[in-house]
Amino acid sequence: MQLHLGIKSDPVEYRYSYEWLFRLMEQEQITHLQLGTFFELYQLPDAWFTDLRRKAADHGVTITSMFTAHRELGGFFRDDGPGFEAVARKNFERLIDVASLLGAQSVGSNPGAVLRDRMGTKAQGTATYLRNFRELQRRAGDLGIEWLTIEPMSCLAEPPTLPEEMAAYMQAVLPGGAGVARAGYCMDISHGYANAAKEVIHDPLALLRSALAYTSEIHLKNTDALFNSTFGFGPAELAKGIIDVAVVRDLLLAEAGKIPVEQMIGYLEIGGPKLGRDYSDGDLERNLRESFAHLKEHWLTSPGATSPVADRPIEIKSVSKIWIEPSIMCADAGYLADEVRRLEVLGVHALHIDIMDAHFVPNLPLGLGMIEQIRPLTALPFDAHLMVEDPAFFIPLLAKIGVQYVSVHIETMPHADRVLAMIRDHGMQAGLAFNPATPLDALDYLYPRLDFVLIMTVNPGFAGQALVPTALKKIADCRARLDALGVTIPIQVDGNVSFDNIPAMVAAGGDWLIAGTSSLFSTQASRKDNMARALKAADAGLAQRQQVV
Structure with missing residues (x-):
């Protein structure tokens, strides 16, 4: 017994x-x-x-x-x-x-x-x-x-x-x-x-x-x-x-x-x-x-008794090579420590942390002090998305906290090459983020500095927005451009990464999906079920991409 x-x-x-x-x-x-x-x-x-x-x-x-x-x-x-x-x-x-x-x-x-x-x-x-x-x-x-x-x-x-x-x-x-x-x-x-x-x-x-x-x-x-x-x-x-x-x-x-x-x-x-x-x-x-x-x-301490601890992490069957990264901005801020532990149990690949300054985008959801407090709670990689006017200011601070990935917006940087090099110099991987209407031309000159690219499929600043009409084309164009340059790095997709949109996003070339209120944090099902559904949708998109190849 x-x-x-x-x-x-x-x-x-x-x-x-x-x-x-x-x-x-x-x-x-x-x-x-x-x-x-x-x-x-x-x-x-x-x-x-x-x-x-x-x-x-x-x-x-x-x-x-x-x-x-x-x-x-x-x-x-x-x-x-x-x-x-x-x-x-x-x-x-x-x-x-x-x-x-x-x-x-x-x-x-x-x-x-x-x-x-x-x-x-x-x-x-x-x-x-x-x-x-x-x-x-x-x-x-x-x-x-x-x-x-x-x-x-x-x-x-x-x-x-x-x-x-x-x-x-x-x-x-x-x-x-x-x-x-x-x-x-x-x-x-x-x-x-x-x-x-x-x-x-x-x-x-x-x-x-x-x-x-x-x-x-x-x-x-x-x-x-x-x-x-x-x-x-x-x-x-x-x-x-x-x-x-x-x-x-x-x-x-x-x-x-x-x-x-x-x-x-x-x-x-x-x-x-x-x-x-x-x-x-x-x-x-x-x-x-x-x-x-x-x-x-x-009650539990005896040869026949069992621990009440659930298996960690929950195993969700998938052959997907796609990353699911929950956006912490969509979590319950009142219980952020519990949310981080809960997400880790699901088997997510990293935690996506939006850092804003209320200038580049009109929002300010999470400060550096909070990020520093949750860092010891999980072994998951931290992926910081800097939506700020002065990204260089944050880079040494994020490195000190223990962030692994940092993406910066091309729209904010007159000296993009210098900032991207600075990220790598601090031991972190560098990503370049593009707003929906921003051309991809900078990739031609900055790709040697990049470990990944972030394509915004909504205008940044708030969760729960609708997909912009040209979002899927932007992902596909980015994939084609990287292929033409002979560069094999992941494309991160952020904005209305819903169950319905995931297959097309992955088929177009998306690799790292920032999951928010329309998928992982949906209240229509449990987080475990949402994670399984997101991975299934990603697998479907990956199969479509491989058929095209």
């Missing part, structure tokens, strides 16, 4: 956004998310969930499971009329449909609660829940969901609770198979059972041991001696809690032959607003990081 670490989003989203959570998970290298439900989930359109899946993927996060956070299915245990069961059934169906949209492989639920003054209805409610559960195993199976899970609770009014109840539930469901989701338990390691006299009848380890044959996922929580509240694994919480995660880990590994899964994900589930915290709780991030640190040491 291999153990993995994830997090359940409930009740994080009560206080912080999903984007915040995804960034934290990425920083902590936690890749598995169990999405806790929330009230609006059952009414939101499909597009909201496909977009959430994309946002998660951009941070290397997979939504592997869903789980109810409230009592949305409690209507199965109400005998106030048929309306309650119908609402619970509708919620359960939507929960399964949403899981399919998110790509989750497991859908879990708290079955519901019997009203304390009507405990005599428990058997009827259980039968109603299990009848619907069996029917929905087929719905989930048809949608490709592998597991429907149930969480046993610590209270007799919230079944199943006792070992005999857990066994009875699993005997009443469908066995699973073709077109039928398997049934199992999401066991909470903080759940035990104490009776009304406050006597512990079953401690958490005993309940877990009794359900091993049905356990497919785990909730990782700490608790007090009577299971009254749950919380995380920070130093203060460990002092008051009773859960020894290492003991749970060792039990699972020792009894792996009884457990129906080989890959067991444990989802950290911290305490929620029920502890009296308000929505501005600034301790949440600290609590999560402390809990992750403890769990990485005591």
Whole structure:
């Protein structure tokens, strides 16, 4: 068995956004998310969930499971009329449909609660829940969901609770198979059972041991001696809690032959607003990081456990010789360090950094200080595009930072030969940039100084512009001119390098593609999918170019 670490989003989203959570998970290298439900989930359109899946993927996060956070299915245990069961059934169906949209492989639920003054209805409610559960195993199976899970609770009014109840539930469901989701338990390691006299009848380890044959996922929580509240694994919480995660880990590994899964994900589930915290709780991030640190040491550290770190870099199959360079100007400037690491994982070839002075072009997106700060974060080459009136001023500064490629605009240089030589003298590769309307004549005299040429296919200064009409001709003319000179150097293309434009740009002679909002940073799909699509488009263009040759 291999153990993995994830997090359940409930009740994080009560206080912080999903984007915040995804960034934290990425920083902590936690890749598995169990999405806790929330009230609006059952009414939101499909597009909201496909977009959430994309946002998660951009941070290397997979939504592997869903789980109810409230009592949305409690209507199965109400005998106030048929309306309650119908609402619970509708919620359960939507929960399964949403899981399919998110790509989750497991859908879990708290079955519901019997009203304390009507405990005599428990058997009827259980039968109603299990009848619907069996029917929905087929719905989930048809949608490709592998597991429907149930969480046993610590209270007799919230079944199943006792070992005999857990066994009875699993005997009443469908066995699973073709077109039928398997049934199992999401066991909470903080759940035990104490009776009304406050006597512990079953401690958490005993309940877990009794359900091993049905356990497919785990909730990782700490608790007090009577299971009254749950919380995380920070130093203060460990002092008051009773859960020894290492003991749970060792039990699972020792009894792996009884457990129906080989890959067991444990989802950290911290305490929620029920502890009296308000929505501005600034301790949440600290609590999560402390809990992750403890769990990485005591849940994952063993011969059978695995690191939560995703494979780096993500391998995207391609035979393309074309470079994809993301334009940092299009990244989220508020989280630039995370963006740089995320782009490196994708397997991009270099980072394209636009440096502007608000004179040559009317923009000023990124300063030298910021470039200096992100330089230690990645081994990727830095490709600086100087859109400035005095490029010579920046060259020694860029060399000191550790930039590998520098392109300068012919339009700004009365002494272009001197500036290009200066770039090489500082140990960097030199490129000459041409605006859309600038003739290529300077190549005839400067090519000995060049390591690459940059063709602007939009007027420089801003992202998201349309391609100028003569852009493709300019690329082809540049390629023909270099060939005539007997020069084999790359042509870099910058401006509206979209999925639709990439094949024609490459076919015309483009080699290094500066990817922005119309391709790699498109919000229509994940970064991983965008990268794969860009490489596929580049391969198509390369094939066209080779046919012409």
